[in-house]
Amino acid sequence: MTISRETAINVTLALILLAMPFLALQLGKPFYVTLATRMAILGLAAVGLNLALGLGGLVSFGHAAFFGVGGYAAGILASHAFAGQPLNLGLFALPGTNQMLVVWSVAVLAGGLLAAAIGVISLRTSGVYFIMITLAFAQMTYYFAISWPAYGGEDGLSITIRNVVPGINTLIPINYFLVCYALLLTALLIFALIRGSRFGAALQASRQNKLRVASIGIAPFRIGLVAFIISGMITALSGALYADLNRFVSPSMLSWHMSGELIIIVVLGGVGRLWGPVAGAMLFVVFEFVLGGLTERWQFFLGLALLAVVLFARGGLVGFLAGRMRHG
Amino acid sequence: MQTALFIEQVLNGLQLGVMLFLMAAGLTLIFGVMGLINLAHGSLYMVGAFACATVAAATGSFWLGLAASLAAAAAAGAIIEILVIRRLYERDHLDQVLATFALILIFSEGTRWLFGSFPLYLDIPPLLRGTVPIPGGSRYQLYRLAIIGVGVAVAVGLFLLISKTRLGMRIRAGESDREMIGALGVDIRTLYTVVFALGAALAGLAGALVGALQSVQVGMGEPVLILAFVVIVIGGIGSIKGALVGALLVGLVDTMGRFLLPQLFGLLMNPSQAGLVGGALASMLIYIVMAVILWVRPQGLFAARG
Numbered sequence: 001m002t003i004s005r006e007t008a009i010n011v012t013l014a015l016i017l018l019a020m021p022f023l024a025l026q027l028g029k030p031f032y033v034t035l036a037t038r039m040a041i042l043g044l045a046a047v048g049l050n051l052a053l054g055l056g057g058l059v060s061f062g063h064a065a066f067f068g069v070g071g072y073a074a075g076i077l078a079s080h081a082f083a084g085q086p087l088n089l090g091l092f093a094l095p096g097t098n099q100m101l102v103v104w105s106v107a108v109l110a111g112g113l114l115a116a117a118i119g120v121i122s123l124r125t126s127g128v129y130f131i132m133i134t135l136a137f138a139q140m141t142y143y144f145a146i147s148w149p150a151y152g153g154e155d156g157l158s159i160t161i162r163n164v165v166p167g168i169n170t171l172i173p174i175n176y177f178l179v180c181y182a183l184l185l186t187a188l189l190i191f192a193l194i195r196g197s198r199f200g201a202a203l204q205a206s207r208q209n210k211l212r213v214a215s216i217g218i219a220p221f222r223i224g225l226v227a228f229i230i231s232g233m234i235t236a237l238s239g240a241l242y243a244d245l246n247r248f249v250s251p252s253m254l255s256w257h258m259s260g261e262l263i264i265i266v267v268l269g270g271v272g273r274l275w276g277p278v279a280g281a282m283l284f285v286v287f288e289f290v291l292g293g294l295t296e297r298w299q300f301f302l303g304l305a306l307l308a309v310v311l312f313a314r315g316g317l318v319g320f321l322a323g324r325m326r327h328g
Numbered sequence: 329m330q331t332a333l334f335i336e337q338v339l340n341g342l343q344l345g346v347m348l349f350l351m352a353a354g355l356t357l358i359f360g361v362m363g364l365i366n367l368a369h370g371s372l373y374m375v376g377a378f379a380c381a382t383v384a385a386a387t388g389s390f391w392l393g394l395a396a397s398l399a400a401a402a403a404a405g406a407i408i409e410i411l412v413i414r415r416l417y418e419r420d421h422l423d424q425v426l427a428t429f430a431l432i433l434i435f436s437e438g439t440r441w442l443f444g445s446f447p448l449y450l451d452i453p454p455l456l457r458g459t460v461p462i463p464g465g466s467r468y469q470l471y472r473l474a475i476i477g478v479g480v481a482v483a484v485g486l487f488l489l490i491s492k493t494r495l496g497m498r499i500r501a502g503e504s505d506r507e508m509i510g511a512l513g514v515d516i517r518t519l520y521t522v523v524f525a526l527g528a529a530l531a532g533l534a535g536a537l538v539g540a541l542q543s544v545q546v547g548m549g550e551p552v553l554i555l556a557f558v559v560i561v562i563g564g565i566g567s568i569k570g571a572l573v574g575a576l577l578v579g580l581v582d583t584m585g586r587f588l589l590p591q592l593f594g595l596l597m598n599p600s601q602a603g604l605v606g607g608a609l610a611s612m613l614i615y616i617v618m619a620v621i622l623w624v625r626p627q628g629l630f631a632a633r634g
Contacts, residue, residue: 303433
């Protein structure tokens, strides 16, 4: 079996990301562990988006909604656990919790439900409508979070003590990195399995030609909706991790800048590529860190760089290193 | 008193509506003719507001500022069309979104660079200060009424421009078949630049007019841009008529929702909780309206293209 260039690049990326925090500890720079964790979490969020955007061709400008909902799931459950008050959901009461496994499940469930609600309406349309509608719905969750004062409103919500995983001390940065890294690998595995499945084939076909897919008896709407829901779930999971990393969640996680950044990450890395989102997240965090250290105006240069990539260098980092994909 | 308050809120809704129309008309025109989604439209709104505030502060005349805002926004629009946007017409929507998102970053950060992080203030011109009586015994700001007047005038002007003039004829032809009008000898590149600059000027005008009501600051265009998206999604992308109807609908629903919903919930629960629930629901109301309209008509109310 020959190893393709893309596989080699993927393995290299995986090893670099894994080695980074250990190297940082060796060099006595523990701050870089947090940076690597950030890469893994943003990479995970972008893997979720890549499922909809890369495989399904669904340009969602509203993935911040799922990211933020995951974050708020973590924050709200933790705050209830801390205050010792159950969360009253009308029909039943949910006890607060500081168990990440529970938090993740709730985040994934909430993200999936929100994605189902948004997807059912947005997927009735396509193209430019889809972009604007997903953006509008994400903005709706943003305004809701701001105007609902119970969980901090505009000020956001702090997580007093990071949530826990049985048997792992998540307060130690390297442990938390490994938790996030493991979830990232799991999500990539799911992405690869979906891409190789019959469902994945139908999804990619419906990106290329909806009419043909429909004419052989597959409903593109349903395929797209399922993909959108799974995509929202993965991004919501990353939101929960992100909230626990910063021990803080605020409406800015739901803002449309966040949606834009997630798209940037996917495109910088390579749309539809397995490890593209991770490459993009690594590049984005490095860019943010290096330029942010040099100048306060780093977003100006991010804009210029992005413009250059879109206009002149298509295919992203993985595309640049591994060559064009065999299929369009 | 209640009627006066009600009329005042309706007028506020209309004023928001015509502002949104100025934004949405440009966006929808650009999409209709060039097939381009322009996220940086909010930046052009900001450019208009900053130009107006700067020139008004330097010369002491709001009217010179207003002229400057039109000129600056149109010029900024023409420049980005020639440098960047022109390369995007043949690209897919993802590339258009990314490139125009990049333009937002450049415009926002660039403006912060030039003007600093503090907001600028723009005074209402002396001619339009003061209030006028409205039915119910209350008074309403003259300036806001003037904005509604400007919006109506622009709407009428735009309809005349598109239906009666040669430029309008070319715009309509460009919407239905660009290859054909190119073959007939119309210079499409110039036409596209002109349409883009026209849309930009409308956004700049909106920014300058609103600048006297709110503070002029970086990022002021973004909430308006997203509302304008809701407007054109409701109205049907590419349709000026749809933009007008959608803008008034969004303006009125948003303003009246914020006014009436807390009162409505006040009938059911205690006032503080009603304010909370009503306020939260009101902030989502236009998106719910959008969802309902899309459910019934996914292509919007007055879709121009299939």
